[in-house]
Amino acid sequence: MNIQPLDLSRLKVLPLAERHSLTSADDILVDPASIPKPLSETLRSTVQECAQKIRHAKECGATVMLIYGAHLLRNGAARILEQMMSNGWLTHVATNGAGTIHDWEYAWFGASTESVEMNVASGTFGTWHETATNIHLAMMTGALDGLGYGRSLGRFICEDGATLPTAEELSRAISNNPVDPLTAARADLLRTMREQAWPAGRVHVDHRWKHASILAQAHRHQVPATVHPGIGYDIIANHPVFNGAAIGRAAEADFKLFGGSLENLDHGVVLSVGSAIMGPQVFEKSNSCVNNLRLQSGREVVKDHSIYVVDLQDGGGWDWTQGEPPKTNPAYYLRFCKSYSRMGGRMKYLQCDNAAFIHHLSRELDANA
Numbered sequence: 087m088n089i090q091p092l093d094l095s096r097l098k099v100l101p102l103a104e105r106h107s108l109t110s111a112d113d114i115l116v117d118p119a120s121i122p123k124p125l126s127e128t129l130r131s132t133v134q135e136c137a138q139k140i141r142h143a144k145e146c147g148a149t150v151m152l153i154y155g156a157h158l159l160r161n162g163a164a165r166i167l168e169q170m171m172s173n174g175w176l177t178h179v180a181t182n183g184a185g186t187i188h189d190w191e192y193a194w195f196g197a198s199t200e201s202v203e204m205n206v207a208s209g210t211f212g213t214w215h216e217t218a219t220n221i222h223l224a225m226m227t228g229a230l231d232g233l234g235y236g237r238s239l240g241r242f243i244c245e246d247g248a249t250l251p252t253a254e255e256l257s258r259a260i261s262n263n264p265v266d267p268l269t270a271a272r273a274d275l276l277r278t279m280r281e282q283a284w285p286a287g288r289v290h291v292d293h294r295w296k297h298a299s300i301l302a303q304a305h306r307h308q309v310p311a312t313v314h315p316g317i318g319y320d321i322i323a324n325h326p327v328f329n330g331a332a333i334g335r336a337a338e339a340d341f342k343l344f345g346g347s348l349e350n351l352d353h354g355v356v357l358s359v360g361s362a363i364m365g366p367q368v369f370e371k372s373n374s375c376v377n378n379l380r381l382q383s384g385r386e387v388v389k390d391h392s393i394y395v396v397d398l399q400d401g402g403g404w405d406w407t408q409g410e411p412p413k414t415n416p417a418y419y420l421r422f423c424k425s426y427s428r429m430g431g432r433m434k435y436l437q438c439d440n441a442a443f444i445h446h447l448s449r450e451l452d453a454n455a
Contacts (some may be wrong), residue, residue, distance in 0.1 A: 095281075095326045107197035111298035114162035118169045122445035129438055130446065132394075136434075137450040139392045140175055141328035141353050148354035148391075149347045151175050154440075155360035155370065156184035159192070159300055160443035166448050168303040175451050178347040179236075179304050180340075182364040183315030183333075187240055187322070190221055191331075193243045193299035194291060212321025212327045219282070220291055222327045223248060225336045226278060229271035234339030235313035240305030243293045252286040253279060274332050282327055310347060314328040314368045338394065345372045348388060351431075356393045357447075358426060360440040366425030373429055379407065391431035395422055396443045 125133065136453060143150050152167070159181075170176050181189075191198035194216065201278045205211035221239060228238020242248055247349075256276040260269050278284065284302040296302045304311035315337055317330045348369075358365040377387040402417020410427045418424060426433045 089429065094328055097213060097324065097326055099213045099218070100210060102191070102195050102214045102216050102428055105200055105210075105214060107191075107195070108199040108201065109160060110197045111192040111295045112196065113299060114160065115165055115452050116162040116441060116445060118166045118445070118448060120445075122449065123442040124438060125438065125442060125446055129436055129443075132434060132436055133446045135442065135449055136355070136357075136392070136394050137447055137454065139232075140447075141449060141454070143354045144174060146353045147350075148352060150355045151180065151347055151351070152176050152178070152358065153356065153358045153361050153365040154185065154300075155181045155182060155362070155364070156188050157360045158440045158444065159185055159188050161439075163441045163444050164192075164298050164300050165333035166441075166444050167300050168297070168307075170444075170448050170451070171303055171307040171309045173452060175448075176309060177350075178310045178312070178344075179300060180312045180314060180344055180368070181236075181300070182361065183313065183322070184234065185318035186221060186313050186315075187217060189299050189321055190224075190239060191217055193293040193295050193302060194220070196295045196298075197288045202221055212324035213366050214321065215325065217329050218322040218325035221331050222278070222320050222411045223250075223284070223289065223330060223331060225273070225332050226275045226329075229332065230268060230275070232268075232274070233336075234343060235315065235333070236301055236311035236337060236340055236343075237305065239300070239313070240301035240311050241304075242291070242450050243296055243302040244305045246259070246293055247289045247291040248286050250275075250279065250284060250286050255286075270331070271335060274329055274335075274356060274376075278327060278329060278332075310343055312335065312344045312363050314340060314344070337443065341368065341372065344368060345375050348372050348376045351376075351388050353390050354392075356391065356426075357429070358393065358422065359396045359398070359443065360398075362397060362422040364398075370425050370429060389432060393426045393429060393431050393433040394436065395433060396428050396436045396438050396440055397422055398437065398439070400437055406433055406435045 188198040224239045224242035256272045301311050402420050404411045404417035
């Protein structure tokens with residue numbers, strides 16, 4: 087069989103205005119001052135315990151990291167998280183590629199989400215011009231300043247766009263120092279500017295719903311934000327602008343920054359909310375890197391940290407405070423519980439609506455600050 091790769095440059099892309107979006111920022115955003123959805127007494131007790139651990143972490147100057155899936159954003163938690171960052175309760179936020187798609191679309195378009203089934207059948211799923219173009223533009227310009235995916239996109243939203251150097255400036259920098267660490271990023275941007283006809287100078291993109299963006303609020307409050315995507319996982323691949331090198335470069339920077347926060351996790355707290363795959367996968371690799379470097383310098387591994395995992399699945403009916411189940415138990419194959427249970431800290435699983443958990447936690451922290 088003579089199989090040829092797809093020529094993505096031939097994709098027909100469409101403006102977001104032509105998409106039927108299923109959610110709007112104005113409809114989903116939860117007011118932090120509103121009454122949260124009720125929780126059971128058991129869940130409320132665990133939320134109170136989590137808040138106490140976070141207060142202790144803050145007193146110790148330890149990391150409090152939120153790792154979240156896209157549904158936390160889609161469930162309207164952005165304003166609650168902004169308040170938590172403003173009050174110093176979170177020191178790092180991390181999400182997957184899908185989290186950035188909705189984040190940017192809400193911030194610029196005020197709406198997001200589409201029917202996957204219907205749009206795949208029509209060949210239009212994810213083929214939205216503005217989404218792929220602007221997220222690539224943010225990453226590629228951010229890379230020139232050494233920024234990863236999260237901080238690049240957060241800055242792009244906060245500053246309503248970016249400034250592109252001239253082709254001559256990029257060519258000269260590449261020629262003058264081909265082994266410079268930024269050479270590859272400059273070359274990718276230069277090629278994309280030519281292929282996509284991006285003009286040099288200021289590119290203004292008005293984000294009228296900045297308050298709906300978690301990444302923008304993290305940038306505003308100087309909270310490190312990292313993104314951990316997969317190549318081909320997200321709809322920004324469905325466009326001629328798609329550049330796996332740019333995504334990988336941004337993700338590399340963010341993985342290293344993620345590890346920098348884990349270095350300070352002793353007595354800290356990890357909140358993994360609605361991240362069934364990315365969170366545990368990235369955390370276990372990063373934690374191993376941190377421990378590797380610590381042991382080389384004669385230090386102890388990361389310890390005395392607490393991990394709270396929140397999802398809607400039932401946790402396999404296993405008591406995860408007792409460690410992981412045997413391989414004969416179906417619960418063993420719940421990655422979001424199993425991986426975190428191996429990470430040296432004390433893990434608790436909460437079967438809970440993710441936005442309700444964050445809402446209750448925020449109120450508990452502020453009420454007893």
